[in-house]
Amino acid sequence: MNKKIQHTIIKKLGRSLLIILCVALIAGNVSAAGKKLKTRIKVEYVKKGDNTKQIKATVSSKVKRKRVTLKGVALSLFDETDSTRLISTATTDKKGITVFTLPADYPVGKDGAPSVFAVRFDGSEKYKPASKKIEIKDVKLTADFKIVDSVYTIEVAANEMVNGIPDAPVSDVDVYVYVKRLFSLLKVGEGYLEDGKATIEIPNDIPGEYKTHNLEFVTMIPEADDYGTVENNKTIKWGAPAPKYPKYDNVNQRALWEPRAPLWMVITLGILLLGVFYHYFLIACKLYKIKQLGKNERA
Amino acid sequence: MEIDNKTKEVLKEFSPQIENFNRRFKILSAILIAIMLFALYAFYRQEKEGHIITGMRDNVVWGLYIANFVFFIGISYAGALISGILHLLKVEWRKPIIRIAEFITVIATIIGPLYILLCMGRLDRLFNLVLYGRIQSPIIWDVIAITTYIIGSFLFLYLAMIRDLAILRDTPGLKIGKFRRWSYKFLAIGYQGTKEQDKQLEESITIMSAIIIPIAVIVHSVLAWIFGMTLRPGWHSTIFAPYFVIAAIFSGTGVLIMAMWFYRKMFHLEKYITKKHFDYLGMLLLIMAAIYGYFTFSEYLTDWYTSETWNARVLKKMFDLHQYGWWFYFSVLVGNLLPIIVIGIKKLRTINNVALVSAIAVLALWVKRYLIIVPTLETPLLPAQDTRMEWVHYSPTWVEWALTMGGVAFFIFAFMMLSKYVPIVPVSLVSKPVEKTEEVEVKPTVETV
Numbered sequence: 001m002n003k004k005i006q007h008t009i010i011k012k013l014g015r016s017l018l019i020i021l022c023v024a025l026i027a028g029n030v031s032a033a034g035k036k037l038k039t040r041i042k043v044e045y046v047k048k049g050d051n052t053k054q055i056k057a058t059v060s061s062k063v064k065r066k067r068v069t070l071k072g073v074a075l076s077l078f079d080e081t082d083s084t085r086l087i088s089t090a091t092t093d094k095k096g097i098t099v100f101t102l103p104a105d106y107p108v109g110k111d112g113a114p115s116v117f118a119v120r121f122d123g124s125e126k127y128k129p130a131s132k133k134i135e136i137k138d139v140k141l142t143a144d145f146k147i148v149d150s151v152y153t154i155e156v157a158a159n160e161m162v163n164g165i166p167d168a169p170v171s172d173v174d175v176y177v178y179v180k181r182l183f184s185l186l187k188v189g190e191g192y193l194e195d196g197k198a199t200i201e202i203p204n205d206i207p208g209e210y211k212t213h214n215l216e217f218v219t220m221i222p223e224a225d226d227y228g229t230v231e232n233n234k235t236i237k238w239g240a241p242a243p244k245y246p247k248y249d250n251v252n253q254r255a256l257w258e259p260r261a262p263l264w265m266v267i268t269l270g271i272l273l274l275g276v277f278y279h280y281f282l283i284a285c286k287l288y289k290i291k292q293l294g295k296n297e298r299a
Numbered sequence: 300m301e302i303d304n305k306t307k308e309v310l311k312e313f314s315p316q317i318e319n320f321n322r323r324f325k326i327l328s329a330i331l332i333a334i335m336l337f338a339l340y341a342f343y344r345q346e347k348e349g350h351i352i353t354g355m356r357d358n359v360v361w362g363l364y365i366a367n368f369v370f371f372i373g374i375s376y377a378g379a380l381i382s383g384i385l386h387l388l389k390v391e392w393r394k395p396i397i398r399i400a401e402f403i404t405v406i407a408t409i410i411g412p413l414y415i416l417l418c419m420g421r422l423d424r425l426f427n428l429v430l431y432g433r434i435q436s437p438i439i440w441d442v443i444a445i446t447t448y449i450i451g452s453f454l455f456l457y458l459a460m461i462r463d464l465a466i467l468r469d470t471p472g473l474k475i476g477k478f479r480r481w482s483y484k485f486l487a488i489g490y491q492g493t494k495e496q497d498k499q500l501e502e503s504i505t506i507m508s509a510i511i512i513p514i515a516v517i518v519h520s521v522l523a524w525i526f527g528m529t530l531r532p533g534w535h536s537t538i539f540a541p542y543f544v545i546a547a548i549f550s551g552t553g554v555l556i557m558a559m560w561f562y563r564k565m566f567h568l569e570k571y572i573t574k575k576h577f578d579y580l581g582m583l584l585l586i587m588a589a590i591y592g593y594f595t596f597s598e599y600l601t602d603w604y605t606s607e608t609w610n611a612r613v614l615k616k617m618f619d620l621h622q623y624g625w626w627f628y629f630s631v632l633v634g635n636l637l638p639i640i641v642i643g644i645k646k647l648r649t650i651n652n653v654a655l656v657s658a659i660a661v662l663a664l665w666v667k668r669y670l671i672i673v674p675t676l677e678t679p680l681l682p683a684q685d686t687r688m689e690w691v692h693y694s695p696t697w698v699e700w701a702l703t704m705g706g707v708a709f710f711i712f713a714f715m716m717l718s719k720y721v722p723i724v725p726v727s728l729v730s731k732p733v734e735k736t737e738e739v740e741v742k743p744t745v746e747t748v
Contacts, residue, residue: 261434269434269443272517276447279510283454286503287488290461293496294489 036123037061039070039130043119045228047139049218051104055134057119059096061127069096073121080116080133087117109138112162114226134228140166141232143177143219152238156191156198156219158230169196173224179206180216193221208239215239300469300491306730310470313722316566317467318474324715331712338705341698342417350420352698359676359693363703364418366668370550371411371706372445372522373543373664377551378404379452379515381583382459386508392579394728395571398721399558401456403551406713408452410706412445417702437525444514444521451514455507457486461500462727465490479720519547526671532609533602533675542594546664549587553661556580558714560654562723571724574650581653585642588660592635609680616674623674626666634663 042058055077059070073092077100079085090098100119102108108115114135123129138161146153156175159166173193177200178185188206191198208215219232242259302310345352355362378400385393416422432439464487467473468480490496520540527539536542556577563572599617602610617627638656641647673693695703 256433256436258433258435265434269440273443273447276451276510276514279506280450280454283458283503283506286499287458290490290496290499291488293493293499294491297491297493297496298489 036128037063037126039073039121039123039127041075041119041121041130041132043117043132043134044223045117045134045136047108047141047228047230049231049233053102053104053106053108055100055102055117055119057092057098057100057132059092059098059121059130070127071096073098073124073127076120076122078118078120080118081110081113084118108136109161110163112160112167135226136228137161137226139170139221139227139230141175141219141221141230143217143232143234145217145234145236145238150204152202152204154189154200154202154217154219156193156200156232158193158196158221169193170221170224170227171195173221173227175200176220176222177202178218178220180218185218188217202238204238205240206238207242208237210242213237213239213241300465302466302469303730306466306726307470309726309730310466310722313566313724313726314473316722317719320719324719328712328715331708331715334708335705335712338701338708341701341705345417345698345702346422352696354693354695354699355418356690356693358679358691359673361418361672361676362693363669363695363699364414366665366672367703367706368411368414368418369522369543369668369671370665371407371414371710372519373547373550373668374554374661375404375407375411375448375452375551376515376519376547377407377555378402378455379448379511380548380551381555381580382455383508383511383515386504392575394731395568395724396555396559396576396580397459397728398723398725399562400555401452401459402714402717402723403554403558404452405456406710406717407554408445408449409713410710412449414702414706437521437528440521441518441525444518448514448518451507451511455504455511458500458504458507459725460721461487461490462492463721463725465492466726467721515547516544519544531675531680532607532678533613533671536598538594538598542591542598545587545591545594546667549584549591550661550664552580552584552587553657553664556584556654556657557661560650560657562718563650566723568724571729577650577653578648581638581642581648581657584638584653584657584660588635588638592631592639595631595635609678613674613678616678617670623670626670630663630666630670634660634667 039059039061042060044056044058046054046056048054057075057077059073059075060067061070062068069092071092071094073096074089075092075098076089077087079087087102088100090100092098114137116133116135118131118133120131121127121129140159140161142157144155144157146155154177158170158173158175160168160170170193175191175193175198176187177189177191179188180186186206189200189202191200206215214235215238216233216235217238219234221227221230223229353362382393382397382400382404385397416425419425428439428442432442434440464483468483468487473480490500520543523539523543526534527536529535559572559576559580562568599614603614616622618624638660641652641656677691677693679691
């Protein structure tokens with residue numbers, strides 16, 4: 001009796017499992033074939049040093065469990081602060097990014113209330129529609145460059161802006177100072193805003209532009225919840241000049257740490273290499289000619 | 300390409316050399332591969348555990364590796380100078396030995412720089428040398444010079460092989476694989492032996508022959524300047540560049556004679572590599588030994604006579620039999636005098652004797668490279684307060700010896716493999732009639748009254 005019941009239970013369980021498996025497989029296939037993929041939009045707000053505002057949107061989706069950015073997606077930017085108003089439309093580049101640039105005088109944070117921006121994607125045959133909102137208050141970031149007791153100091157002040165007038169100070173937010181280098185920004189100092197103010201000391205031995213000794217500083221509040229990224233740019237002659245040695249100080253000019261090799265050395269080496277490689281090139285040409293002559297001969 | 304009967308006959312003589320891998324070849328290859336594998340294991344250990352498992356320390360930062368580097372770059376001169384000069388002078392007897400010389404150049408130029416890599420503590424930072432190299436540094440001059448030299452050596456060897464590659468491509472019935480035949484076809488770049496092709500090829504070889512000579516001189520001078528431009532006892536010398544160049548020709552000639560002797564015995568090339576070759580190259584070896592001896596005497600005499608404190612300390616180590624004395628006397632006296640005596644006396648100048656003194660001279664020159672590097676580094680200008688012997692005194696470990704032997708094994712193995720690929724004697728050259736230099740009619744310059 002017991003054995004019979006056990007047998008029946010196992011049979012039924014097996015049948016049910018088989019049905020579940022089939023349903024899951026069919027459902028999976030259906031979803032793979034017909035179901036649209038979810039789309040995600042990431043939005044960042046950046047207020048540049050010249051007061052222009054940028055809204056950067058990155059569109060991505062999960063394909064085969066891997067997140068990929070989507071190229072050529074048409075996005076619309078809306079201002080939804082009072083009513084819904086279309087500002088602009090654009091298409092994402094090959095990295096799935098599009099940047100909307102708002103003019104310097106575009107009103108943000110009117111009457112002390114945050115501005116609401118929405119980026120929308122209407123969907124396509126393959127991807128579902130998506131949208132993302134951000135709420136931003138306008139901030140004015142100023143940087144005052146001073147030398148205090150021979151120390152290079154930047155006094156940073158940040159205030160929320162209401163109808164173009166500085167209002168409440170920005171507090172409890174990190175602020176960083178960078179110097180623009182050839183490929184990226186080099187962090188040279190950091191501070192913490194309390195009552196809208198921070199004092200940041202920076203090193204005085206950063207090499208500047210070769211002739212003018214200029215350095216371009218970027219003071220930045222990065223990705224704050226209420227304000228997005230706020231930047232302030234300023235160029236100042238705070239760069240350390242490249243070391244100069246007397247003309248006939250050969251010891252330093254030939255030193256390995258000297259950034260400029262003696263000119264006569266560069267010219268001599270250049271002429272020697274050019275002479276040798278010119279002959280190599282000549283021989284390569286002759287080899288090519290031999291090959292072409294061989295082809296003609298066979299033809 | 301049509302191959303004439305003379306060429307066919309010569310190729311027939313050499314075809315067993317490139318077709319058959321006999322038992323002796325296989326055994327020798329197996330031994331060489333085993334040595335190379337052991338060297339590879341030593342390299343793995345060195346990379347895993349760091350340079351602490353070598354004998355190099357804070358004072359002696361260059362040891363066997365740099366001695367090997369200088370040695371291999373030195374012997375690469377055999378091809379560059381000897382075949383270059385002999386080609387330009389259209390010397391007839393060069394034909395059977397020219398390829399051996401070129402093989403030596405290419406293989407030694409590949410192996411030499413590998414020892415610099417072994418000497419580097421952090422190989423992963425190798426690219427920094429390219430990215431942040433300073434033209435003010437003689438080491439960078441060396442990197443640039445050797446790279447240029449490697450390209451030149453390859454081109455020189457390749458140009459000289461094109462005719463033979465075309466012959467091998469167009470010779471039916473050779474018992475070789477499909478890939479090998481395809482490679483002959485590919486590398487022969489459609490050479491058909493037409494008049495115009497021949498002209499282009501001959502011009503190319505002449506250009507390379509002319510240019511490889513100054514390149515080779517510059518490369519070894521630059522190598523010498525790495526030492527000479529350093530303020531260290533025993534190194535800071537104005538004659539180091541020509542001294543190194545002469546040492547290079549000396550050792551290169553020695554290795555060439557050894558290779559000639561080996562191939563003559565192995566492939567029975569008595570018809571091609573004759574006593575004349577050993578006599579002529581033996582004479583070159585003798586001249587080089589004499590010039591090298593003169594340079595050595597001049598170098599050590601001036602150092603000894605001035606007795607500047609630090610130079611005197613290095614010299615004392617060299618002359619002291621309890622330190623480097625035996626090595627020094629072997630390299631300077633035996634390595635220099637023996638070739639002069641044996642080759643200078645006609646009765647002693649047999650093929651075997653010339654080959655033997657060449658081998659001794661080559662060994663002595665390797666020892667000399669070791670003596671240039673190690674005793675100087677063991678004599679720092681600023682001695683540390685704590686001068687433990689194991690910090691100051693250099694003694695190579697099994698890792699360095701294994702990698703040295705690995706280099707030698709690779710040199711022989713590569714030589715053997717290359718001589719299986721193309722005949723060791725250039726078929727196209729030896730089957731050609733004697734090259735005639737242009738005859739110029741001499742007119743009387745004095746008028747008769």
